[in-house]
Amino acid sequence: MSRWRPPPVRSLRLTRRGLLLLGAQAGIMGALAWRMRALQVEDAQRYRLLAEENRINIRLLPPARGQIFDRNGAPLAVNSQNYRVVLIREQAGDVEDTLDRLGRLIRIEPHERERVLRDIRRKSSFVPVTVTEHLDWEDFARVNANAPALPGIDVEVGLTRYYPEGLSMAHVVGYVGRVSEKELIADEGRTPLFQIPDFHIGKSGVETRREDTLRGHAGLSRIEVNARGRKVRELTREEGAPGADLQLTVDLELQRYAMDRLNGESAAVVAMDVTTGDLLACASSPGFEPNQFVFGISTRNWRGLMDDPYRPLSNKTVSGLYPPGSTFKMVVALAALEAGVVDNVEKIFCNGRYKLGDRYFHCWSRGGHGQMTLRDALAQSCDVYFYEIARRVGVDAISDMAHRLGVGVRHDLPLPVVAEGVAPTRDWKRASYDQSWLIGDTLNAGIGQGYVLASPLHLAVMTARIATGRAVSPRLVRGEAGRPLPDPTPPPLDVNGAHLRMVREGMWAVVNDRRGTARRARIMAEGLAMAGKSGTSQVRRITAAERAAGVIRNEDLPWERRDHALFVSFAPYDAPRYAVSVVVEHGGGGSSAASPIAQDVIMRALWGGPPPLSAYPADQQDRVRQQRVGPRPNAPEEVDGPEDPRPAGGAGRSRA
Known part of the structure; x- marks a missing residue:
């Protein structure tokens, strides 16, 4: 038998393929180890934050x-x-x-x-x-x-x-x-x-x-x-x-009264402190309920506001633009005086119409006024007189004076849609209509018609500047974060003081002269005389046929075709403190519709409350008494002021 032998021992050796595989495995393990180190050491804070964000919401x-x-601390917009x-x-x-x-x-x-x-x-x-x-x-x-x-x-x-005053302050404060x-x-x-x-x-x-x-x-x-x-x-x-x-400059009590006084009208009132420019009242009627917008106004109420022809959502005090009518005649007078084309003694004859070529420009007095000085022309609002001096001085000089008096200027107020107005020039018409300026355009501008447009705010600023001779600017914010803002000091107006006095005398005659157009609006208290100017601006063209047959009276026309009624005023005459402008849309005549409102508002500002009946002319006392006996809905009941017809504390006292 053959003898058994163990198999030969083979030597172990690594092939090239084995080395490559081992190297790859080592590389992978090294990369994983390095990545784990990066995640656990270098990026640990980042991933900890990501995990925290999944657990915590910010x-x-x-x-x-x-x-x-308001200026006295009464709440106008609060958080409830x-x-x-x-x-x-x-x-x-x-x-x-x-x-x-x-x-x-x-x-x-x-x-x-x-x-x-x-x-x-x-x-x-x-x-x-x-x-x-x-x-x-x-x-x-x-x-x-x-x-x-x-x-x-x-x-x-x-x-x-929440707006506790509702519609009284809606246009000024606004809503969220x-x-x-x-x-x-x-x-x-x-x-x-x-x-x-x-x-x-x-x-x-x-x-x-x-x-x-x-x-x-x-x-x-x-x-x-x-x-x-x-x-x-x-x-x-x-x-x-x-x-x-x-803190606004508005006086809530005066604002409430102005809104109540305008009840039922599409109208606006601006009352200003002429020394600082503080707007004491900016009343636009009708108002609207601002709390409806906070809570979510219904479709029905929204449609009612949009469809109202009186435009309750429009702040007429700053965005409403109207032909200023005869209230613009002070601008024309000052432009002519500054240019030296007229003085206070020259007389111009008025026969009721002014001929330019084959066209006639009519005076409101069909029979004419006769010989007119500057004072008389302002007092009686003679159109022919101002046609003539406007033609002499030209529209560019009139526009320049309008800008100096604050008309055709966008005043800086924290309100939306503060209108700039229009004080037209030759270049303005060419740029706006691609048409040349005509002399007839100048005549229309001479009586505040044609292309001239101004807001109640413009008219109040104009009146304040004429009254003081200073470039008064309107102001609506009086303080912020509990800190009062400093009262501004308006710079002098770039207009001759003597010329301003002439115009002021004419405005005094408008209210106090026996032939003045607004004599019924005078103040009877000693030392508190009011100066003013009435205006009526047409919203339709009167044809020659209608003039021949007789001009249709405003009260016989549909409301939307009646003339606008305007009035501007300041008081006291000798120491001006307040200026007021009033526009009543389609109100008819300025003397009949607008001047009683301006009279009531400026007297309320002077007295700080209801003035005594004795401060009114005798023919106005029944009207005032009726207003006080039967107050309108939501209006406070009024009583007569003190027996002394002068304001408690004197004219020009601070209402702050």
Whole structure:
């Protein structure tokens, strides 16, 4: 037999392929180790923050909006508690049944119910959905008392804007509303606050023009959430900075009175302190209820406002433009005096019409006024006199004087749509209409017609500058964040003082001369005489045939075809303190429709309340007595002022 032998021992050796494979494995293991080190050491803080963000939500807290007050501290826009009811679907169970039970406690409008059901389908089950808001205390208490029987229903308390004065201050203060889709798109994500559900911003008036001041800065809330995004607890809260409060120059009592005085008219009143430019009243009638816009105005109410021919949403004091009519004659007079083409003694004859070529320009007095000086022409508002001096001086000089007096200028006020007006020139007409200027255009401008347009604000500024000889500018904000702004000192007006005195004398005669067009509007109290100027601006063309047959009276025309009535005034004459302008749309004559309003408002400013009846002319006392005996709805009952016909504290006292 053969002998068994063990197999030969083979030597171990690595092939090239084995080395490559081992090297690859080592490389992979090294890369993994390096990556693990990077994740655990170098990027540990970054991933810790990412994990924290998944666990913690940071939410913006809307700041309290700054409040708005009048010059005496009366609230005009405040933040009131807003009680709202929210529903959480995952806690409610049968949502329809819960809404039915809630509807037996408080009123839920059908459109609100539809919106709730729509929002519930869109949002996660744990996200609260607003059912209704702005509950009164009784409804709030009723829901709270029945909370155990209303699963998923909760009541929250927030802040909402409220305007205690309603329509009286609506055009000045304005209102806030929810951020619209258009505003969100235009913002392009620059304002994180806009992403907060139901966040409100200013939509009109001071609310929108001073939005940055009133809004404030957002706070932050860090909330812990679970894996499904449900809130677990609030970890920290940093309250934001509230908006700054504003104090306006408006005197609420005078504003209320002016609005009440305009009741039933489409009209505007501007009352100004001529020493500082403070706007004491900016009344545009009719007003509107701003709280409707905060709470969400109905389609029916919106259509009612839009279809109203009196245009309640328009702030006529600053955006309404009207031919100023004869109230513009002071501008023409000063332009002619400054150019040296007329003086205060020259007489110009008025026979009732002014011939230019084969065309006649008529005076309001068909039989004419006879020989007229500057003072007489202003007092009796002779059109022929101003046709002549306008032709002499030319429209460019008239326009230059208008700008110096604040007409045809966009004044800097925190209000939307502050109109610039039109003080036309030759170049303006060519640029606007591609037409040459005609002498007939100059004659029309000489009596405040044609292309000339001014707002009640322009007319008040013009009157204040004539009264003081200073370049008074209107001001609406008196203080900010509890700090009063310094009273401005207007610079001297670039107009000869002697010429201003001549024009002021003519304005005094308008009210106080026996032949003045507004004699019934005079003030009888000693030392408190009022100066003014009436105006009537046409809104239709009177044909030659109508003049031959007799011009149709305003009261016989449809309302929209009647003339506008205007009046400007300042008082006291010897120490001017207040200027007032009034425009009554389609009111007829300035002396009959507008001057009594200006008289009442300026006397109310002088006395700081109802003046005594003895301060009125005897033929006006019955009118005033009737107003006080039968106050209009929502107007405070008035009593006579002190027996002494002078204001308590004297004329020109501060109303601050």
